[in-house]
Amino acid sequence: GQSLEQPSEVTAVEGAIVQINCTYQTSGFYGLSWYQQHDGGAPTFLSYNGLDGLEETGRFSSFLSRSDSYGYLLLQELQMKDSASYFCAVRSNQAGTALIFGKGTTLSVSS
Amino acid sequence: DAGVTQSPTHLIKTRGQQVTLRCSPISGHKSVSWYQQVLGQGPQFIFQYYEKEERGRGNFPDRFSARQFPNYSSELNVNALLLGDSALYLCASSLVLAGGGEQFFGPGTRLTVL
Numbered sequence: 001g002q003s004l005e006q007p008s009e010v011t012a013v014e015g016a017i018v019q020i021n022c023t024y025q026t027s028g029f030y031g032l033s034w035y036q037q038h039d040g041g042a043p044t045f046l047s048y049n050g051l052d053g054l055e056e057t058g059r060f061s062s063f064l065s066r067s068d069s070y071g072y073l074l075l076q077e078l079q080m081k082d083s084a085s086y087f088c089a090v091r092s093n094q095a096g097t098a099l100i101f102g103k104g105t106t107l108s109v110s111s
Numbered sequence: 112d113a114g115v116t117q118s119p120t121h122l123i124k125t126r127g128q129q130v131t132l133r134c135s136p137i138s139g140h141k142s143v144s145w146y147q148q149v150l151g152q153g154p155q156f157i158f159q160y161y162e163k164e165e166r167g168r169g170n171f172p173d174r175f176s177a178r179q180f181p182n183y184s185s186e187l188n189v190n191a192l193l194l195g196d197s198a199l200y201l202c203a204s205s206l207v208l209a210g211g212g213e214q215f216f217g218p219g220t221r222l223t224v225l
Contacts, residue, residue: 033213041218042115042201042216042217042218042219043154043201043203043216044216045213045214045215048213087153087154089153092156092159092167092169098144098156098159098166098167098169099144099154099156099214100156101146101153101154101155102153103151103152103153104151104152104153
């Protein structure tokens with residue numbers, strides 16, 4: 001089967017840096033994605049890693065190590081608006097671009 | 112451009128009833144996927160459709176069914192509702208069937224089963 005593990009909660013203060021780790025198990029691997037979801041909102045795409053290494057998009061970066069079945073999302077210069085749930089996801093073996101999500105990490109940013 | 116739209120936004124049903132949820136993808140997107148999200152969990156894959164054909168199905172009972180129309184909009188049907196079907200139902204569209212993992216999600220339909 002396919003499964004992803006990520007911490008359930010992370011707390012940080014404004015301006016800090018936080019790393020959310022994700023380990024996965026999947027028989028066929030097509031890349032690791034990250035999504036952000038605010039309370040009551042829709043998940044929104046943050047980043048995708050198809051190959052090993054670091055991808056940077058503004059304050060957010062994502063890393064992948066396929067040999068370790070591991071990735072992380074790095075959020076820098078945290079702002080209050082970054083308080084949300086963050087999900088790592090892999091493509092399903094059962095269908096094209098359908099995604100299998102982790103249970104999510106709730107990030108709380110305080111002032 | 113309009114994003115993914117879903118209707119209705121909220122729905123209350125009783126056990127045993129049937130429900131139909133609707134989704135319109137982003138213009139030009141031919142792939143639609145449905146997900147169920149229970150409070151405190153990640154979205155769980157239900158179905159994916161591409162070019163009006165079912166391309167994948169998650170681990171959901173046969174009470175769940177879906178279809179995609181020629182204009183690429185989609186419906187999700189759930190029969191014989193159970194209390195455990197209470198969840199946020201998300202629709203996501205993507206341009207192609209394969210690719211870099213980016214899907215565009217709608218705001219969801221909040222289903223409450225009493």
